[in-house]
Amino acid sequence: MTPASKARFRKGERVAMSHGGGGRAMADLIRNIFAHHFANPLLDQKHDATLIARPEGRIVISTDGHVISPLFFPGGDIGSLAVHGTLNDVAMGGGKPIALSAGFIIEEGFPLDDLDRIAASMGEAARAAGMPIATGDTKVVERGKGDGVFITTTGIGVVDDAVDIGPHRIKPGQAVVLSGPIGDHGVAIMASRQNLEFGTQITSDSAALHHMVADMLAAVPDIALLRDPTRGGLSATMNELVDGADFGLIMDEAAIPVRTEVASACELLGLDPLHIANEGKLVCICDMDKVQTLLDVMAQHDEGREARCIGEVCADQPGFVRMKTAIGGMRVVDWLSGEQLPRIC
Amino acid sequence: MKYVEEFRDPKLAENLAAVIRAEADSAREYNFMEFCGGHTHAIFRYGVQDLMPDNVHFVHGPGCPVCILPVRRLDDAIELADRHGVILCSYGDMLRVPGTKRRSLMVAKSEGADVRMVYSTLDALKIARENPDKQVVFLGIGFETTTPPSALAIKQASEEELENFTLFCNHVLTPAAIRHILDAPEIDPEEAVRLDGFLGPSHVSTVIGSQPYEFLADKYQKPVVIAGFEPLDVMQSVLMLIRQVNEGRVEVQNQYARVVTREGNERAQDLVDEIFEIRPAFEWRGLGSVPESALSIREKYAAFDAEKRFEISEKVSREVKSCECPAILRGVKKPKDCKLFGNVCTPETPMGSCMVSSEGSCAAYWTYRRAETLAEMAAERDLEPAQ
Ligand code: SF4
Numbered sequence: 001m002t003p004a005s006k007a008r009f010r011k012g013e014r015v016a017m018s019h020g021g022g023g024r025a026m027a028d029l030i031r032n033i034f035a036h037h038f039a040n041p042l043l044d045q046k047h048d049a050t051l052i053a054r055p056e057g058r059i060v061i062s063t064d065g066h067v068i069s070p071l072f073f074p075g076g077d078i079g080s081l082a083v084h085g086t087l088n089d090v091a092m093g094g095g096k097p098i099a100l101s102a103g104f105i106i107e108e109g110f111p112l113d114d115l116d117r118i119a120a121s122m123g124e125a126a127r128a129a130g131m132p133i134a135t136g137d138t139k140v141v142e143r144g145k146g147d148g149v150f151i152t153t154t155g156i157g158v159v160d161d162a163v164d165i166g167p168h169r170i171k172p173g174q175a176v177v178l179s180g181p182i183g184d185h186g187v188a189i190m191a192s193r194q195n196l197e198f199g200t201q202i203t204s205d206s207a208a209l210h211h212m213v214a215d216m217l218a219a220v221p222d223i224a225l226l227r228d229p230t231r232g233g234l235s236a237t238m239n240e241l242v243d244g245a246d247f248g249l250i251m252d253e254a255a256i257p258v259r260t261e262v263a264s265a266c267e268l269l270g271l272d273p274l275h276i277a278n279e280g281k282l283v284c285i286c287d288m289d290k291v292q293t294l295l296d297v298m299a300q301h302d303e304g305r306e307a308r309c310i311g312e313v314c315a316d317q318p319g320f321v322r323m324k325t326a327i328g329g330m331r332v333v334d335w336l337s338g339e340q341l342p343r344i345c
Numbered sequence: 346m347k348y349v350e351e352f353r354d355p356k357l358a359e360n361l362a363a364v365i366r367a368e369a370d371s372a373r374e375y376n377f378m379e380f381c382g383g384h385t386h387a388i389f390r391y392g393v394q395d396l397m398p399d400n401v402h403f404v405h406g407p408g409c410p411v412c413i414l415p416v417r418r419l420d421d422a423i424e425l426a427d428r429h430g431v432i433l434c435s436y437g438d439m440l441r442v443p444g445t446k447r448r449s450l451m452v453a454k455s456e457g458a459d460v461r462m463v464y465s466t467l468d469a470l471k472i473a474r475e476n477p478d479k480q481v482v483f484l485g486i487g488f489e490t491t492t493p494p495s496a497l498a499i500k501q502a503s504e505e506e507l508e509n510f511t512l513f514c515n516h517v518l519t520p521a522a523i524r525h526i527l528d529a530p531e532i533d534p535e536e537a538v539r540l541d542g543f544l545g546p547s548h549v550s551t552v553i554g555s556q557p558y559e560f561l562a563d564k565y566q567k568p569v570v571i572a573g574f575e576p577l578d579v580m581q582s583v584l585m586l587i588r589q590v591n592e593g594r595v596e597v598q599n600q601y602a603r604v605v606t607r608e609g610n611e612r613a614q615d616l617v618d619e620i621f622e623i624r625p626a627f628e629w630r631g632l633g634s635v636p637e638s639a640l641s642i643r644e645k646y647a648a649f650d651a652e653k654r655f656e657i658s659e660k661v662s663r664e665v666k667s668c669e670c671p672a673i674l675r676g677v678k679k680p681k682d683c684k685l686f687g688n689v690c691t692p693e694t695p696m697g698s699c700m701v702s703s704e705g706s707c708a709a710y711w712t713y714r715r716a717e718t719l720a721e722m723a724a725e726r727d728l729e730p731a732q
Pocket of ligand 1: 667
């Protein structure tokens with residue numbers, strides 16, 4: 001048997017407290033799983049801290065903790081999600097990704113096989129995104145003190161000096177563009193958590209958006225705002241924008257894409273797709289006359305093929321998100337209060 | 346589900362709205378009570394009111410199962426979890442409703458009580474099986490729709506001879522509550538709400554059928570249309586009510602015929618009948634004691650009755666002072682008439698039950714019509730003469 005094909009860990013082996021103890025077991029775990037899947041020149045510096053050459057422009061940084069059940073779901077897993085989530089936050093700041101750090105908190109007894117799958121999927125997502133995992137950390141907690149695996153990722157990127165993205169640039173008359181159908185991720189998770197069958201499988205939309213964002217910024221450098229409507233869904237993102245602002249937002253329900261399977265699942269569970277999490281969607285606010293240019297650019301990417309203009313920024317009723325309903329009425333779109341729960345009756 | 350889109354079609358909605366505008370007699374007002382919280386939610390979520398002429402009004406009735414549970418019963422449930430150390434299971438919204446001194450099941454849980462949110466009675470049974478050394482109580486609430494699952498749980502527990510499962514039964518009956526509202530003017534003329542008809546509940550009717558509403562037409566001379574929950578269902582039902590009123594007809598009509606029959610689901614009714622019997626009277630939040638308006642567990646299944654298994658103390662239960670939920674549940678006040686609306690009482694910090702469930706009137710106004718409601722409240726305050 002050549003060393004390369006030697007099994008990296010024993011079949012059925014589980015994470016033990018010694019894997020976090022700083023000794024040989026920990027070194028083996030890092031080498032056999034993380035270094036194996038994440039291999040890249042930055043990580044190979046093998047320092048406690050990684051040196052990165054100074055880029056031009058401004059630095060954007062974002063961090064995110066990933067706590068998710070189940071760890072594997074249709075369309076992804078906690079590993080790829082941890083990469084996409086942070087990468088997208090960097091992209092929403094207008095940043096081109098440079099590098100990622102990853103911290104793992106693993107529960108004693110967690111199967112190494114599953115950890116290997118997660119690390120493999122993370123390594124692949126990071127490679128595909130061109131955002132190497134430059135540094136990391138591993139801790140092991142006693143059985144019962146964690147939920148399998150928690151991953152914290154921090155991403156850094158660089159923003160061109162010409163780009164200025166932020167809520168301060170939003171003004172009445174601008175358009176709101178959404179990159180595709182909402183609710184896929186949240187419903188996929190809920191369905192796999194509750195073991196619900198909906199006839200067709202609903203898969204998470206977890207995806208990296210920075211390539212599309214780069215093209216969008218190249219075509220329309222003066223985009224006012226980018227946000228990814230993750231936890232809390234589209235409604236939370238929109239409400240964050242108007243909170244304390246001197247403008248309001250109006251959406252058109254008929255223009256907001258929702259897949260039929262997702263709409264049906266929401267109907268069944270008494271949930272509102274507007275409140276459901278997404279992991280591969282973005283909201284963009286830009287001048288009205290740039291909408292078509294952006295839609296054309298977005299259509300070149302899988303992640304933006306179903307992009308639409310879903311509303312506009314308004315001067316009246318500042319602080320409120322309103323929606324023209326599918327049947328032509330009007331209503332406020334509020335934050336979700338508490339946790340979204342299936343209805344009783 | 347393939348039906349959903351056609352019941353939200355904007356063209357059809359526009360046409361229906363035009364017919365309603367044409368047929369509603371501008372010389373009169375139409376006040377229709379939607380009894381069921383599901384309708385309240387649909388009306389607000391789709392902005393159905395915006396498509397109605399000014400003289401067609403929705404009066405929101407006491408049909409939200411979370412809203413109508415009186416504080417006393419909630420305090421009893423909290424006591425079960427606190428004092429008797431049971432695992433108390435219930436549906437999500439119920440956990441947030443404030444009881445006396447604003448203590449909710451959620452607060453009890455944070456203080457150490459074992460309170461668990463479940464999605465179905467079967468989840469509660471599972472918890473009982475997995476915890477044989479603990480007593481598990483399911484806090485059963487709701488109208489005729491949620492009663493069959495509770496009946497099934499008792500039946501199953503009895504078949505399995507599960508000794509640690511009981512139901513704290515708070516299931517209530519729709520027709521009795523409607524009757525009570527219509528009798529209210531005789532009890533207190535100040536409370537008279539003028540009602541020209543009812544949008545009958547649809548989920549409830551899939552179980553009990555349309556027949557139990559016939560007394561409303563026969564005895565009280567009120568038109569009823571059993572209505573589905575889609576926005577176009579609601580609009581079409583309003584049109585049917587307007588036509589009955591205009592033509593002087595008084596009938597029970599069934600707009601939701603794709604699901605509801607006159608007789609309902611007889612198997613479910615038999616199951617409910619086997620396990621439960623009618624209580625002589627039951628306290629409703631807002632309505633007070635309503636005769637023959639709720640169910641209790643029959644003697645044969647007494648072993649599964651939390652009220653019989655545990656001693657529950659006498660107590661003085663109080664709602665939050667100045668909360669107008671009771672009047673709102675009777676349809677005599679609107680959320681804007683409550684001083685607490687929006688300043689201290691919001692879905693994050695509910696003071697009353699109507700702000701908790703998405704089917705409650707206060708939550709619906711806050712969530713979907715906050716801008717208008719706050720503006721109206723401000724305007725009314727300005728009009729009040731300076732003290
Ligand atoms: S606003 Fe709050 S306190 Fe007032 S009636 Fe509604 S629920 Fe009760």
